[in-house]
Amino acid sequence: MNGKQRHLHRFHGGLHLPANKAQSNGGAVRALPLPKRLILPLSQHIGEPAEVLVKPGERVLKGQMIARARGYVSVPIHASSSGTVIEIADHAVPHPSGLRAPCVIIETDGKDEAAPDTLSGDPVQLDPNELRNRVRNAGIVGLGGAGFPSFIKLNPGANRPIHTLLINGAECEPYITCDDLLMREHAHEVVGGARIVMHALHAAACIIAIEDNKPEAAAAMRAALAEIGAANMDVVVIPTIYPTGGEKQLIKVITGREVPSQGLPADVGIVCHNPGTAAAVYRALMHGEPLISRIVTVTGAGVAQPGNFEVRIGTPMADVIAAAGGYTASAQRLLMGGPMMGFAMGSDTVPIVKTSNCLLVAAHDELPLPQTPSPCIRCGACVDACPADLLPQQLYWYAHVRDFDKIQDYSLFDCIECGCCAHVCPSHLPLVHYYRFAKTEIWAQEREREKADIARQRHEFRLLRIEREKDERAERLKQKQKALQTPAEAGADPKKAAIQAALERAKAKKASADVAPKNTDNLSAEQQQAIAAIDARRATASTTPAAGDDA
Amino acid sequence: MEFPTFSSPHLPATRSVSRVMREVLLALVPGMLCAWWFFGWGIVVNLVLATLACVLAEAGMLAARGRPVAATLADTSAVLTGVLLALALPPLAPAWLPVVGAVFAIVVAKQLYGGLGYNPFNPAMIGYVVLLISFPREMTQWSAPAGLGNTQLGLLDSVAWSLYGVLPAGTALDALTLATPLDSVKTALGIGEMLSEITRAPKFGQYGGLGWEWVNFGYLLGGLYLIYRRLIDWRIPVGLLGALFTIALVFHGSDTDAYPAPLFHLFSGAAMLGAFFIATDPVTASTTPRGRLLFGAGIGLIVYVIRTWGGYPDGIAFAVLLMNMAAPTIDYYTKPRVFGQDGKRGGGR
Numbered sequence: 065m066n067g068k069q070r071h072l073h074r075f076h077g078g079l080h081l082p083a084n085k086a087q088s089n090g091g092a093v094r095a096l097p098l099p100k101r102l103i104l105p106l107s108q109h110i111g112e113p114a115e116v117l118v119k120p121g122e123r124v125l126k127g128q129m130i131a132r133a134r135g136y137v138s139v140p141i142h143a144s145s146s147g148t149v150i151e152i153a154d155h156a157v158p159h160p161s162g163l164r165a166p167c168v169i170i171e172t173d174g175k176d177e178a179a180p181d182t183l184s185g186d187p188v189q190l191d192p193n194e195l196r197n198r199v200r201n202a203g204i205v206g207l208g209g210a211g212f213p214s215f216i217k218l219n220p221g222a223n224r225p226i227h228t229l230l231i232n233g234a235e236c237e238p239y240i241t242c243d244d245l246l247m248r249e250h251a252h253e254v255v256g257g258a259r260i261v262m263h264a265l266h267a268a269a270c271i272i273a274i275e276d277n278k279p280e281a282a283a284a285m286r287a288a289l290a291e292i293g294a295a296n297m298d299v300v301v302i303p304t305i306y307p308t309g310g311e312k313q314l315i316k317v318i319t320g321r322e323v324p325s326q327g328l329p330a331d332v333g334i335v336c337h338n339p340g341t342a343a344a345v346y347r348a349l350m351h352g353e354p355l356i357s358r359i360v361t362v363t364g365a366g367v368a369q370p371g372n373f374e375v376r377i378g379t380p381m382a383d384v385i386a387a388a389g390g391y392t393a394s395a396q397r398l399l400m401g402g403p404m405m406g407f408a409m410g411s412d413t414v415p416i417v418k419t420s421n422c423l424l425v426a427a428h429d430e431l432p433l434p435q436t437p438s439p440c441i442r443c444g445a446c447v448d449a450c451p452a453d454l455l456p457q458q459l460y461w462y463a464h465v466r467d468f469d470k471i472q473d474y475s476l477f478d479c480i481e482c483g484c485c486a487h488v489c490p491s492h493l494p495l496v497h498y499y500r501f502a503k504t505e506i507w508a509q510e511r512e513r514e515k516a517d518i519a520r521q522r523h524e525f526r527l528l529r530i531e532r533e534k535d536e537r538a539e540r541l542k543q544k545q546k547a548l549q550t551p552a553e554a555g556a557d558p559k560k561a562a563i564q565a566a567l568e569r570a571k572a573k574k575a576s577a578d579v580a581p582k583n584t585d586n587l588s589a590e591q592q593q594a595i596a597a598i599d600a601r602r603a604t605a606s607t608t609p610a611a612g613d614d615a
Numbered sequence: 616m617e618f619p620t621f622s623s624p625h626l627p628a629t630r631s632v633s634r635v636m637r638e639v640l641l642a643l644v645p646g647m648l649c650a651w652w653f654f655g656w657g658i659v660v661n662l663v664l665a666t667l668a669c670v671l672a673e674a675g676m677l678a679a680r681g682r683p684v685a686a687t688l689a690d691t692s693a694v695l696t697g698v699l700l701a702l703a704l705p706p707l708a709p710a711w712l713p714v715v716g717a718v719f720a721i722v723v724a725k726q727l728y729g730g731l732g733y734n735p736f737n738p739a740m741i742g743y744v745v746l747l748i749s750f751p752r753e754m755t756q757w758s759a760p761a762g763l764g765n766t767q768l769g770l771l772d773s774v775a776w777s778l779y780g781v782l783p784a785g786t787a788l789d790a791l792t793l794a795t796p797l798d799s800v801k802t803a804l805g806i807g808e809m810l811s812e813i814t815r816a817p818k819f820g821q822y823g824g825l826g827w828e829w830v831n832f833g834y835l836l837g838g839l840y841l842i843y844r845r846l847i848d849w850r851i852p853v854g855l856l857g858a859l860f861t862i863a864l865v866f867h868g869s870d871t872d873a874y875p876a877p878l879f880h881l882f883s884g885a886a887m888l889g890a891f892f893i894a895t896d897p898v899t900a901s902t903t904p905r906g907r908l909l910f911g912a913g914i915g916l917i918v919y920v921i922r923t924w925g926g927y928p929d930g931i932a933f934a935v936l937l938m939n940m941a942a943p944t945i946d947y948y949t950k951p952r953v954f955g956q957d958g959k960r961g962g963g964r
């Protein structure tokens with residue numbers, strides 16, 4: 065418990081924002097009545113959407129897997145309560161564009177009958193591979209907001225050993241207090257989960273980083289550590305500055321080291337997990353509970369009784385807000401997440417998903433509508449605020465004139481979209497919006513280029529095929545002329561062969577599809593790490609274009 | 616319930632261009648008061664004329680370009696341009712001088728480039744340089760600072776002189792004007808006099824010229840306020856004043872009678888006004904942290920070169936414009952090291 069003496073470091077920029085946490089962190093976490101309906105999107109994580117296992121009309125139990133992972137970067141989805149699947153259809157999901165996506169919709173029966181436990185086990189006895197598998201089968205993803213499948217981050221690197229597990233309890237965004245409350249009320253779960261993760265990672269140490277505006281959480285965590293006498297685990301209280309909760313920023317604060325651009329924390333021997341994720345791992349292995357609920361902060365002047373709630377995944381947001389006393393007259397906007405990086409929701413019919421840490425119902429004077437932008441005056445306020453040491457005004461300029469090569473020279477893909485630049489911009493430019501636009505455009509171009517490459521390959525194949533067919537025709541002609549005496553045999557043979565080949569192909573394809581996920585499961589740690597790294601990079605959106613950069 | 620959606624961040628911005636401009640204007644007040652105290656009502660007349668001309672020119676150009684007039688004028692940038700230009704002009708200038716300079720600054724140097732944010736050169740300094748080159752005589756009509764026992768024009772007399780070129784009966788223009796200390800030093804050194812003799816004249820004060828050092832002190836005060844409020848970055852003024860001080864120190868050390876002391880440079884002419892209010896014009900300055908230091912230092916060096924060996928007694932305007940030209944290049948070569956990127960590897964790959 066020598067956390068207080070630890071020498072901390074600073075990252076460039078960042079902001080001191082009004083915390084606005086007192087509205088929601090006063091009381092205990094409240095329970096919610098079981099919702100009548102659960103809407104479970106198949107894609108609540110980064111990676112491939114899960115694959116449905118149930119049919120409309122089927123009865124499901126609480127905790128039953130209703131969709132399985134598809135591909136490596138994917139996790140299953142579970143029924144959050146018992147009931148009947150009434151529909152598998154597109155439904156509005158939490159997405160800024162009001163996107164509709166495939167969901168399993170369950171009508172609950174109020175019995176909350178649990179499915180048999182397939183997850184629990186002694187984490188120390190379990191083979192690390194099996195441990196990861198169970199975390200995966202529990203559907204656990206990063207609960208801090210990103211939703212990256214957690215089991216991938218339980219993999220120690222063969223060539224990049226993990227020395228430290230970092231539990232990111234910074235919770236740096238204003239308004240959000242769900243991790244604060246979790247750490248206060250369930251410190252032993254967080255600590256227990258962290259120990260399991262340490263075990264899986266072979267990590268020697270664990271640091272639990274908490275911003276200094278959460279003294280109760282820090283005290284609770286310290287007490288939980290003292291109780292189990294874990295000498296290699298430590299609570300470190302860090303200064304409150306946005307965005308300290310950014311993984312790379314937090315690592316800089318704690319260790320002074322910078323995760324390489326386009327790299328992963330593992331590159332500096334660290335893996336980061338959110339306290340909620342650690343608690344979910346604990347509950348999966350100790351109690352056999354898959355991820356079917358989470359703590360959600362409901363706050364803002366737009367709700368009558370702000371607070372934190374234990375919410376079943378799939379509960380419509382409207383139900384959660386009703387439990388918080390409903391809307392006040394001043395409710396103007398609904399955000400999922402915090403005011404800096406959260407998404408604006410167009411409607412409250414969308415469900416709570418695994419990554420919903422906060423519902424912020426804001427009044428007009430809390431989060432006014434965006435002001436009219438004026439031209440950039442190149443004041444450099446954004447440069448001073450940027451925690452990634454970028455030149456936001458240059459990024460803005462090149463996004464504005466659509467110079468997507470130049471904008472990558474200015475490291476667009478190192479932007480973490482924290483919004484610090486836009487917050488300080490006196491010209492009220494929607495800077496982050498421009499960066500997202502540029503990133504999307506660049507990805508689209510990459511896809512086009514890939515398509516073009518495929519088209520070119522196809523074209524070449526086609527030429528080859530034409531060539532080959534010409535040869536074959538010539539050959540056949542010869543054969544025909546030779547075989548004119550025995551016509552029956554000549555015609556049947558190639559046809560039969562073709563059918564046989566097609567059958568073979570189909571079989572092979574089916575077989576490979578069946579074993580694909582298993583294959584990756586049984587890979588060596590090193591191979592898995594490599595795949596994880598590649599997939600993680602794709603998923604974290606930072607390297608897709610960089611890969612294209614080289615092209 | 617339905618809600619409007621916008622892209623993050625949702626927390627409103629804490630500053631606005633007009634607020635920044637207004638605070639900069641506020642920070643100019645101490646220097647302005649000193650200038651008025653020592654150089655008379657002519658300063659005020661210039662301020663009014665230049666500001667009015669800037670605002671009207673801006674309104675006219677915005678209307679001509681089909682841009683929203685009232686909303687854009689509200690950013691107060693035109694007012695600031697007018698004020699900065701006026702503060703650089705001699706108090707006994709004829710009325711058309713500030714007006715011509717202001718119109719040129721706004722129409723040519725700002726609006727024809729696309730308005731605020733798109734102008735590569737500092738508009739006020741373009742206006743100033745155009746006047747300096749076209750009307751050298753009028754541009755030297757500095758009034759003698761108060762405290763030398765000379766006559767000074769009152770408000771009405773200043774207006775009459777500015778608008779109609781009439782002085783009160785019995786007053787000659789020569790009795791009102793006095794070459795600026797920088798000018799005197801330059802001329803006297805040019806004819807082989809020694810500094811120790813030159814600065815014995817009553818118009819020299821503690822370190823700079825009488826009155827001038829107070830004016831510069833006023834701008835220094837305002838500038839420190841801007842830095843404290845984080846409205847300007849400390850690097851440009853520190854780079855500028857630091858470079859000016861250092862090079863002056865080197866030459867002064869080599870020959871104290873031929874090269875004025877460093878403090879004389881810092882507290883003469885437009886040194887402080889330039890360092891805190893003109894070189895820091897965000898639009899035309901360098902924006903990277905290291906770039907700002909270089910940008911400021913470049914101005915400081917050029918100012919010294921012009922003051923010491925050039926054809927003009929002061930050089931802030933030319934130095935700022937020259938460095939405005941260099942700013943994009945400086946920015947390009949002083950990009951900060953991006954978080955997690957290896958300085959050696961560079962680029963975004």
Ligand code: SF4
Pocket residue numbers: 439440441442443444445446447456457460485488489490491492493495
């Ligand atoms: S803060 Fe806004 S106005 Fe200032 S340089 Fe950055 S983008 Fe331009």
Ligand code: SF4
Pocket residue numbers: 449450451452453454455456459478479480481482483484485486495496499
């Ligand atoms: S959003 Fe991107 S550019 Fe803006 S401050 Fe954050 S990291 Fe820097």
